[in-house]
Amino acid sequence: MVGDKLFEENPTLYAFLPLFYMVWADAVLTPSEITRIKKLLEKQQWLTPEEKTFLLSFLNPTSPPSPNQLKSWLKEIKKTSDYLSPEMKSSLVEIGIKLAKVNSRSGTEETINNARKPLEDIEKALGVVSRESAYHFNSLVKRTTEEVGTSSVDHNEINKILDGEDAEIIRKVKTLLQDPVFEYYKGESIHEYREQVLEWCKLLAQQGLGGIAFPKSYGGQGDMRKYFIVMETLAYHDISMVIKFGVQFGLWGMSVMFLGTEKHHKKYLKDIGSLKLPGCFAMTETGHGSNVRGIQTTATYDHNSKTITIHTPTKDDGKEYIGNAALHGQMATVFAKLIIDDTDYGVNAFVVPLRDAKGKTVKGVTIEDCGRKMGLNGVDNGKIFFDQVQIPLENMLDKFGSINEKGEFASPIASDNRRFFTMLGTLVGGRIGVPKAGLSAAKSGLSIAIRYSNQRRQFGPEGGEEMVILNYRTHQRRLMPLLANAYALHFALDYVTQRFLKRSDDDIQEIEALAAGIKAYSTWNTTHTLQECREACGGKGYLSENRIDTLKADTDIFTTFEGDNTVLMQLVAKSRLSEFKQEFSDINFFGIINYLTDQAKITLTEMNPIIIRNTDEDHLLDSDFHLNAFRYRERDILSSAAKRLKHYIDQGMDSFDAFNQCQYHLFNVGVAYIESVIMEQFVLKVKSLEEGNSKNVLKKLCDLYALATIEKNKGWYLEHDYMEGAKTKAIRRMVNKLVREVRQDAIPLVNAFKIPESCLAAPIVTRI
């Protein structure tokens, strides 16, 4: 059937057929390799010269077999394949020998065995490539890569752990979002989109969600915690809606609530909560974003008329990016420098009308549309310029600073700056709402990408079914640590929320730093997660219908607004420096540094022989090891930053420059601190759970967060002799193991977010 009499005369020659097939089939063989095979053949004593010439003719590059010839060889080879055990199928030699035997007459056993040695030599020379090509011949090989059995994890149980005491309000919001009126806007018109988003916000206000944090006397529930949960849950839907919601009820509403006094509450809060009075929060100026203390808009008080005049000195001082400004806002909380008799009393807040009820801008107010943005195009951001706009004195939000009857400025806080930062401090809730909304977007992205990757098949063993892409190790490496991050941040944000709600004067500084740090860390994680999700879904991830596009574009600005992340991390670091000062208040600054350094040295010395090279699985998965490693890093980076700062200052550098010199270092102080907080909270959460499958899988996620983070920072740990190379390598292997294991439960773990299908709305996963 292979069509030559020599094969019939000496069936042993059949043993070479798989090899010849391979030469002309997929595996790339170079000319020098073909030469090598020729040489090996020529050495064989048991072949006749005629047979050698015949065999060599199969290797002639100038006369390759025809496609049909190649197909007939394959057909021949495959016949034998059924007689072979799976192990034998992975060897070209075994296949060849078997083929020869099948075609042989009796008594040729020895001749056939003669072929084994040269075949083995050739196979060795080809190495891995030959092994791989052997799979051409196997149509029924059983694969070991179908690794997903039935997960023992109950997504309902995990969902309960996630939702906790907030389950009821979460359920309410999710139910609401599934109403057909919340169908996504799919048109091209920004104008229509903005009106749709306003409409949605009105519906939410009707349900009492807008003013949920406002006092009961003004139509609210006085429940700040619920407000955060509402933000977080709404963020499974259109993010423009969440931001518009946050602008109206969080920024505009809460600036009146926290910076104003009873007269303002009475006058505005109810109408804000019902969205009868849409408003803005006008702080940022073109010239001053991060350095908001430097804003230039003026509010000049005239004691005769008891009025305040709001004015934008130059174009660069216009209020920019102001949500609700371009179209819908009727009033705004405007931040401006209060001037009384030519004296500047720092930044204060004022309620300023922008438009009448019909939408016409009032005299002196000019508003420009910010136009199309990367995302959040359902929010009407605008620029506002004030040309000598007069407001009555009562419009000053006077909780922290007021003008008395003598026309003098009065405040319980003497320093302008400290007063301003106290005012900002009351608004720090935005730094909790934003990362919570961002985390929800990341959860949506992970739900889409992980569910898709669990269906999408691509490549597979020759002759076998294609494999779901979530079974590929690189895919697991990309997505599973991000799933662990989502869980880690869920618990960490919950912790920060609780701390925020229970804050007092004693810990407010710590909590502000916590909120700043978690906002930065979490929103960067959202950007990173959604980028990976987009890529993990390939071309499907690029189609807008699958929503990763929008999730990503809408949340991209989260790393900038409510505080630029890089700037926030510096704040965290500065707070950490002064917090230590507090913790050791009876030793001086030098002492603190020495103390920290000594601490570090002692810890290191203690564990040196045992820990730094311990690669036992028990140890690597021990939460105490994780916590120690995170805390050690945090302390060491902090004390070395303090030392460097001191060094520069001692050299005569001024502090602004010294801080700039250490800026990258300080940035890492912030990150290390936040990672340490996240780690602690995750460990505490897992410890608090009842034994069972849910606890086990969350412990695995916790371990994955811990070890993937340590792996990310392994350069640092090795530099500081905290670990040896053998240990960091063992950690890498453990991360590989954990991503494989977590992958087994990945579907229930994303289902546990219970994101309504109508919100996910990605045809790649919801159409099935």
Place this chain on the structure above:
Amino acid sequence: MVGDKLFEENPTLYAFLPLFYMVWADAVLTPSEITRIKKLLEKQQWLTPEEKTFLLSFLNPTSPPSPNQLKSWLKEIKKTSDYLSPEMKSSLVEIGIKLAKVNSRSGTEETINNARKPLEDIEKALGVVSRESAYHFNSLVKRTTEEVGTSSVDHNEINKILDGEDAEIIRKVKTLLQDPVFEYYKGESIHEYREQVLEWCKLLAQQGLGGIAFPKSYGGQGDMRKYFIVMETLAYHDISMVIKFGVQFGLWGMSVMFLGTEKHHKKYLKDIGSLKLPGCFAMTETGHGSNVRGIQTTATYDHNSKTITIHTPTKDDGKEYIGNAALHGQMATVFAKLIIDDTDYGVNAFVVPLRDAKGKTVKGVTIEDCGRKMGLNGVDNGKIFFDQVQIPLENMLDKFGSINEKGEFASPIASDNRRFFTMLGTLVGGRIGVPKAGLSAAKSGLSIAIRYSNQRRQFGPEGGEEMVILNYRTHQRRLMPLLANAYALHFALDYVTQRFLKRSDDDIQEIEALAAGIKAYSTWNTTHTLQECREACGGKGYLSENRIDTLKADTDIFTTFEGDNTVLMQLVAKSRLSEFKQEFSDINFFGIINYLTDQAKITLTEMNPIIIRNTDEDHLLDSDFHLNAFRYRERDILSSAAKRLKHYIDQGMDSFDAFNQCQYHLFNVGVAYIESVIMEQFVLKVKSLEEGNSKNVLKKLCDLYALATIEKNKGWYLEHDYMEGAKTKAIRRMVNKLVREVRQDAIPLVNAFKIPESCLAAPIVTRI
């Protein structure tokens, strides 16, 4: 004037005023710190009880000073400030003492000096915070942070190095793009946008740019190099236009050119080049993207009618994401499995009509619009389904496979797979065009972000001007290494292009791997760069008018199309494994591994004592050190991957599973190889330049690329004892130094790209 007689009686008390000011001003002092200051005061023997009580009254939290009081203190303190030298201004103690002296009568010298000790104690206890707050009092402090003098770098000279021999065609394309007809489309209608992009492509075709790579006999210039340069330069403008251009002239045109024969060239090429015949490249199917060999569309030959029937078996087998399909394409190169007499001859290519000249789809063809995408919305991507569409035999693109007169399949390449990959190999140019276009987008982003950061001021020393944000260390750390990457990749892509243009059968496999790897590495770099640029520009970066939005969204898919990056890196790794096989063709696979391992060991032993802890600046900036480090890593990762693979296979794992187990490792093999190639080319380029400023600054960028990459991989180097912690720390410091230095020349370095202002078109930088 501070308003109390005790000050007048004992002017020494003035020495405490700066301290009191600070307590109530910005610096955050905790209650325990105030307590501590109180205690220190109480210990002072030289103060009368009355004076102590008086001073303590300034620290009472229940009766803080009024804002006006605080302002009067500041006024008082500032008066003295003029008398102090800059160094003294950084000390609260010096300011206090001076203040006391200015207000004192004669003979109180000693009393004043008595105050020095307690003040110093307090300052020590407050550490850095006190130093910083001292700046409140200094309105005229000279800053050292204005670090940018006049750069000595000539951007014209650097531009010549970048453009090289291609300067003329680059200039031509840039001139063209500045014509007003190329004004960006700013409307909301996708339909209008697509028509605009088609119009632009027609204009480019009129200029002879479309068919520039086609033979002269068909209206072209036969210049493939120019084609790449055109793609690269067009990418300073709208990326949708570049992709539409690439689909028409690169994919559709070159598939006809490379896979077809003379009859096809005659019939189609001229009309393709002039855009008279818009067409598509229909390879990817919904079910098969990366694993394109598995596509299911069939092309069934009937020898009686000499026709081929193109058919889409199931919905999942439709051609998806096909550019030019939704609206404009009249024909397509369709990839389908050729079936003759029930035998499958693998994937071949056919020219299939889609629409008549009026735009009506032909019988049997159904086209769906892919709809809105994350970006590239000027390209009309569509899905194509074929329902038994008959085409004549001559429409088979028959360079690599044909059907002879007997109705038999004939091909110079016997194996279906090898034939298919050979066909794909001819189209590998896309893997050069795409990263080149992506790099141009990254250059646009860097030009915008760096120029903006050099103007944008935010924060600054107290009393000083705000500082340009590019002078912040974290900002430099974010952007300068990306600027170095852009230069590194520019030269590396140029190298790969040259190799590609001069390819032969001997090195085609190496070049395909090179192109795959550089495509993956470079497009990821584009995504990463534009993300950083967006964040570096803050809110301005989020506004679409500043174009980072579009640059980012349009290029995001570059990591997926022309081969998913993760998959491509695996290809690189596999190629590296087999290339070594080639390099050592007379030792077997085991031998290769041992050889590599021995090599590694020897290299390591040789340099152990000298190199691994060498932190001399000369050494750290030595290109040989860089090259050795990159190459060592590349070799070591490769040999350890080979060993792991062999280990798994020896254990009986089949090769598909073994490769999957090592997938993450193999991914790193690919990355390390590409980094090594980029490094080599950058070093060669710099060496080739004449001595001078341009060479110096490019050497700096080369060093920065080298050291920032080593820093990124420092965990690996430390794990493998290639460097000690002291050295990696020194490298971090050197990177910090280099980013500061490169920042000085950052403006000429982005200006050297010479991107037309009308293309950059970002108001944040072009309006000035």
